[in-house]
Each structure stands twice: as structure tokens, then as C-alpha cells.
Amino acid sequence: xxxxxxxxxxxxxxxxxxxxxxxxxxxxxxxxxxxxxxxxxxxxxxxxxxxxxxxxxxxxxxxxxxxxxxxxxxxxxxxxxxxxxxxxxxxxxxxxxxxxxxxxxxxxxxxxxxxxxxxxxxxxxxxxxxxxxxxxxxxxxxxxxxxxxxxxxxxxxxxxxxxxxxxxxxxxxxxxxxxxxxxxxxxxxxxxxxxxxxxxxxxxxxxxxxxxxxxxxxxxxxxxxxxxxxxxxxxxxxxxxxxxxxxxxxxxxxxxxxxxxxx
Ligand code: ADP
Ligand code: MG
Numbered sequence: 001x002x003x004x005x006x007x008x009x010x011x012x013x014x015x016x017x018x019x020x021x022x023x024x025x026x027x028x029x030x031x032x033x034x035x036x037x038x039x040x041x042x043x044x045x046x047x048x049x050x051x052x053x054x055x056x057x058x059x060x061x062x063x064x065x066x067x068x069x070x071x072x073x074x075x076x077x078x079x080x081x082x083x084x085x086x087x088x089x090x091x092x093x094x095x096x097x098x099x100x101x102x103x104x105x106x107x108x109x110x111x112x113x114x115x116x117x118x119x120x121x122x123x124x125x126x127x128x129x130x131x132x133x134x135x136x137x138x139x140x141x142x143x144x145x146x147x148x149x150x151x152x153x154x155x156x157x158x159x160x161x162x163x164x165x166x167x168x169x170x171x172x173x174x175x176x177x178x179x180x181x182x183x184x185x186x187x188x189x190x191x192x193x194x195x196x197x198x199x200x201x202x203x204x205x206x207x208x209x210x211x212x213x214x215x216x217x218x219x220x221x222x223x224x225x226x227x228x229x230x231x232x233x234x235x236x237x238x239x240x241x242x243x244x245x246x247x248x249x250x251x252x253x254x255x256x257x258x259x260x261x262x263x
Pocket of ligand 1: 060063
């Protein structure tokens with residue numbers, strides 16, 4: 001029955017609803033080690049539906065690891081992570097379904113190099129969502145148009161600029177109709193002139209109500225798009241505040257020091 005529902009789902013809504021009344025993402029007392037390295041220390045974080053959370057902090061502070069735990073690309077040692085009230089599944093089909101609900105865009109444009117732009121976007125909806133090809137292509141073209149690269153649909157990834165590839169990566173993640181989008185420094189590998197075309201897509205997505213967790217050093221974007229800023233250092237969340245409060249009145253020395261270097 002569940003499969004039937006998936007197949008007949010209409011193409012339109014970009015932002016799925018949640019009716020649980022709980023935060024969409026909840027991390028409670030999350031701990032993680034890499035060998036002797038204590039990389040996540042008692043991480044407590046909630047993200048509500050429609051909220052845009054920006055995570056900042058020095059390199060090596062655990063930002064990427066935290067993101068990766070949310071769709072279980074990394075396991076945790078202890079604590080609890082829930083998406084829309086549900087604990088993360090351990091494996092198998094349930095884990096695949098969870099990953100489909102959590103879209104992720106990385107620093108490197110990890111498109112499938114030997115597939116066209118269109119195929120990059122249709123692959124997962126067909127394989128995981130069992131969408132028929134025609135419907136998947138319609139959805140893909142709609143999403144490629146939203147991010148401004150529909151004219152590139154039949155090209156190979158290597159024929160696109162980095163900024164275009166990253167926008168395709170966003171469209172590809174959106175094609176699974178994720179409940180939340182994770183961005184891990186999506187503009188860090190881009191040539192400077194391409195940064196804004198990607199940030200603009202992210203701002204638009206935020207305005208459309210997508211729930212987003214964004215690790216970024218783009219402080220202009222953070223000010224403009226974030227509902228909340230989380231500052232991480234050395235595996236801990238040291239500050240959590242509105243953008244204005246965080247940027248204008250950082251509370252900790254670590255945050256003051258970080259901001260003095262980056263702004
Ligand atoms: P950030 O994204 O804030 O730069 P990361 O989460 O990538 O930080 O890394 C946090 C720390 O964990 C770093 O010291 C990094 O070297 C280490 N680390 C990250 N991934 C691994 C791994 N797979 N194995 C061992 N150490 C890792
Ligand atoms: Mg990182």
C-alpha cells in the first residue's frame with residue numbers, strides 16, 4: 001500500500017508537511033569518537049519545520065561529522081537522533097528511505113560523471129521512489145528549471161561549470177522531496193564568481209519553507225537566510241543564537257576570535 005501511495009503522489013509540493021508537532025530534526029546527547037578523538041561532545045540540537053539553521057565554526061570542529069550523523073553516513077557512539085520523531089533506522093530499506101528524506105549537498109560536486117544531468121536527477125526517484133520514467137523526467141525538468149539549469153539537461157556533468165553542477169546537485173536532492181536539506185560547505189570548492197548563483201538557490205529554497213541545515217563560511221548568506229546560528233568549536237556547540245545576536249554580540253571568546261578572522 002505504501003508503494004502505491006508513493007507512485008501516485010502528485011509532483012507539486014516541494015516542502016513536505018509534518019504533522020507530528022515535533023521538531024523535524026532532534027539530536028539529543030550525541031557523542032562520537034574517531035578512535036581517541038572526541039569529535040562530537042554532548043550535541044543537543046533541534047530544528048523545526050521550515051527553519052534554516054546555519055552551522056559555523058573553525059575547521060575540524062565537527063560540523064561535517066555532525067551533518068553526516070543526521071543521515072547516518074556516520075554512526076554515533078551514544079545519544080539519540082530523530083527525524084520527524086522517528087529514530088534513525090540501522091540499515092536496509094528503512095535506512096534508504098530515511099536517506100531519501102534527508103537531502104544532502106556536499107562541498108564536492110558528487111554528480112555521477114557518466115550520466116547526463118537529467119539522469120543524475122531521475123535516478124533516485126526511479127530506483128528508490130519507484131517513480132515511472134516519464135513522471136521522474138517531468139519532475140527533474142521542473143526542478144532543473146527552478147535552479148536555472150534546465151537547458152543543460154542532456155549534457156554530461158563535466159560540461160557544466162562548478163556552480164551549475166552544484167545547482168544540479170541541489171535539484172537532485174530535491175527530487176526525493178526531502179523533509180530536510182543538509183548543505184555542507186556547498187560553495188567552498190567553487191570559483192568566487194559562482195558562489196552567489198548557488199547561494200541564491202539556497203536563499204530561494206529557504207523562502208519556500210524548506211527546513212535546512214547549512215554549514216557555511218558565507219556570513220552574508222548566514223545573516224540573510226538563517227533563523228538561527230549554531231557555533232561549534234572542538235566538538236561542542238558553544239553558542240546558539242539569532243544571526244544578529246551572534247554576529248553583533250558573540251558571547252564566547254572562541255566565537256569572537258572566529259568572527260574576527262572570518263569577517
Ligand atoms: P569540520 O567539518 O568542522 O571541519 P569534521 O567533522 O570534518 O570537522 O572533523 C572533525 C574532526 O574529526 C577533525 O579533527 C577530523 O580530522 C576528524 N575526522 C573527520 N572524519 C574522520 C574520520 N573518518 N576518521 C578519523 N577522523 C576523522
Ligand atoms: Mg567540514
